[in-house]
Amino acid sequence: MTTTQLVQQIKKKKSFLCIGLDVDLNKIPKHLLKEDDPIFAFNKAIIDATNHLCVAYKPNTAFYEAYGIKGWQALEKTINYLNEKHPEIFTIADAKRGDIGNTSTMYAKAFFEDLAFDSVTVAPYMGKDSVEPFLAFENKHTILLALTSNQGAFDFQTKNIEGKEVYKHVLETSKSWKNSENLMYVVGATKAEFLADIRKIIPNSFLLVPGVGAQGGNLQDVCKYGMSDTIGLLINSSRGIIYASNDTDFVEAAAKKSEELQKQMEAILS
Amino acid sequence: MTTTQLVQQIKKKKSFLCIGLDVDLNKIPKHLLKEDDPIFAFNKAIIDATNHLCVAYKPNTAFYEAYGIKGWQALEKTINYLNEKHPEIFTIADAKRGDIGNTSTMYAKAFFEDLAFDSVTVAPYMGKDSVEPFLAFENKHTILLALTSNQGAFDFQTKNIEGKEVYKHVLETSKSWKNSENLMYVVGATKAEFLADIRKIIPNSFLLVPGVGAQGGNLQDVCKYGMSDTIGLLINSSRGIIYASNDTDFVEAAAKKSEELQKQMEAILS
Numbered sequence: 436m437t438t439t440q441l442v443q444q445i446k447k448k449k450s451f452l453c454i455g456l457d458v459d460l461n462k463i464p465k466h467l468l469k470e471d472d473p474i475f476a477f478n479k480a481i482i483d484a485t486n487h488l489c490v491a492y493k494p495n496t497a498f499y500e501a502y503g504i505k506g507w508q509a510l511e512k513t514i515n516y517l518n519e520k521h522p523e524i525f526t527i528a529d530a531k532r533g534d535i536g537n538t539s540t541m542y543a544k545a546f547f548e549d550l551a552f553d554s555v556t557v558a559p560y561m562g563k564d565s566v567e568p569f570l571a572f573e574n575k576h577t578i579l580l581a582l583t584s585n586q587g588a589f590d591f592q593t594k595n596i597e598g599k600e601v602y603k604h605v606l607e608t609s610k611s612w613k614n615s616e617n618l619m620y621v622v623g624a625t626k627a628e629f630l631a632d633i634r635k636i637i638p639n640s641f642l643l644v645p646g647v648g649a650q651g652g653n654l655q656d657v658c659k660y661g662m663s664d665t666i667g668l669l670i671n672s673s674r675g676i677i678y679a680s681n682d683t684d685f686v687e688a689a690a691k692k693s694e695e696l697q698k699q700m701e702a703i704l705s
Numbered sequence: 706m707t708t709t710q711l712v713q714q715i716k717k718k719k720s721f722l723c724i725g726l727d728v729d730l731n732k733i734p735k736h737l738l739k740e741d742d743p744i745f746a747f748n749k750a751i752i753d754a755t756n757h758l759c760v761a762y763k764p765n766t767a768f769y770e771a772y773g774i775k776g777w778q779a780l781e782k783t784i785n786y787l788n789e790k791h792p793e794i795f796t797i798a799d800a801k802r803g804d805i806g807n808t809s810t811m812y813a814k815a816f817f818e819d820l821a822f823d824s825v826t827v828a829p830y831m832g833k834d835s836v837e838p839f840l841a842f843e844n845k846h847t848i849l850l851a852l853t854s855n856q857g858a859f860d861f862q863t864k865n866i867e868g869k870e871v872y873k874h875v876l877e878t879s880k881s882w883k884n885s886e887n888l889m890y891v892v893g894a895t896k897a898e899f900l901a902d903i904r905k906i907i908p909n910s911f912l913l914v915p916g917v918g919a920q921g922g923n924l925q926d927v928c929k930y931g932m933s934d935t936i937g938l939l940i941n942s943s944r945g946i947i948y949a950s951n952d953t954d955f956v957e958a959a960a961k962k963s964e965e966l967q968k969q970m971e972a973i974l975s
Contacts, residue, residue, distance in 0.1 A: 539767070591875065
């Protein structure tokens with residue numbers, strides 16, 4: 436999917452909501468555990484109830500890998516279901532990968548070809564030759580970790596290198612990489628006050644913003660400081676939506692929470 | 706496995722060799738492609754021929770994920786084979802994971818419980834709360850990326866924060882994390898001259914050293930500057946061993962290359 440198509444979807448749906456599919460078998464409604472594939476059953480129910488309210492889904496691969504082969508099968512079924520039923524939806528493999536060149540190419544093949552996601556999250560620590568192999572895939576997007584939503588972001592990301600924080604070096608340096616037009620960035624909603632500075636470095640790039648809701652980030656602040664001329668934001672909510680209820684009404688509860696966020700986004704967009 | 710047991714194995718085998726199992730179906734001998742599971746068939750043959758010459762195996766997860774479910778199954782079969790046939794061997798999931806707290810716990814479960822590896826490589830960019838969930842597992846080891854073997858290491862890792870390089874901040878900061886005794890570090894052999902400084906910060910920790918051989922690193926230099934009182938080194942070779950031949954003699958060729966390295970290590974240890 437191109438970013439132009441993503442922007443069209445945002446305008447059509449009046450939403451820039453991304454729903455995180457982080458399925459923990461200890462948290463989903465008990466009645467689903469009887470299903471052959473409880474993880475996929477849960478995802479399918481959530482997708483069926485919320486796809487008109489969001490523009491992206493983001494499974495975090497950790498939650499699938501923790502269940503081994505069955506988990507990986509559930510991830511494959513989920514991305515196939517999305518690509519078949521809702522090809523207009525932007526899909527994000529939240530995998531936070533990154534390795535030396537030939538190895539990053541294998542990760543890129545895993546997520547862009549074998550699983551056919553539109554995008555994958557990548558960690559920047561290993562530098563240019565660990566990220567460029569992902570950028571080489573046409574109409575696929577590499578979402579680079581810049582400033583994450585957790586407390587540990589202050590351990591290294593905000594440390595000062597020659598007058599500028601590490602995450603700003605990541606933003607600036609990455610702009611010079613080959614096919615950098617395929618870059619998007621992760622910036623946590625818990626650090627909304629940093630967004631104005633970030634937009635000075637990358638005025639147009641899409642930002643994937645986790646941390647609204649459960650982690651305490653504020654939607655209005657994120658939009659005030661982070662919105663670009665072409666919107667440029669995907670706001671993620673995971674637990675706040677998918678675990679809004681852990682009972683038989685989980686589908687309705689997830690749709691209600693999604694609609695609340697979509698309505699706030701509609702008001703901001705208009 | 707404890708580090709004491711690992712040191713015992715090194716002394717017994719007179720080797721601190723780690724063999725990287727980075728299986729690319731385009732590079733393995735053609736006759737193996739007829740097998741039901743060519744990846745596992747290749748790994749089993751390599752393990753059977755080299756297990757007396759090395760103390761660790763390190764599958765890089767990218768090479769398995771690129772083949773989807775079949776790849777994940779081959780990874781599972783490989784670690785199960787190692788744990789059943791060679792429980793004395795130290796196993797490393799080279800996965801370079803790392804995410805916010807609850808998500809890192811899921812990754813730790815994937816590699817320490819579901820797949821039962823002894824250790825996993827982890828990227829430090831997201832800081833303390835992304836690494837500590839891995840450290841919480843007893844007798845399991847978290848191998849933190851410090852200074853990697855690729856050119857991109859110079860993009861951020863060697864940049865200067867208040868008079869000290871980023872990777873040195875990673876080494877120093879990580880020492881204060883909970884259960885830091887379960888930490889090991891990745892330091893590339895291509896940067897052997899940095900090892901003396903690194904040993905001033907972490908005198909005793911085990912270092913996983915990639916980059917000897919195909920990437921140009923030198924074993925003697927690594928040992929000169931990097932060896933600790935209790936050896937403290939695992940030297941990895943992947944392509945140089947497993948693709949020493951891509952013909953029917955690949956097993957003998959891999960054993961020969963492994964033995965060459967083991968003999969060099971024996972000379973250094975004595």
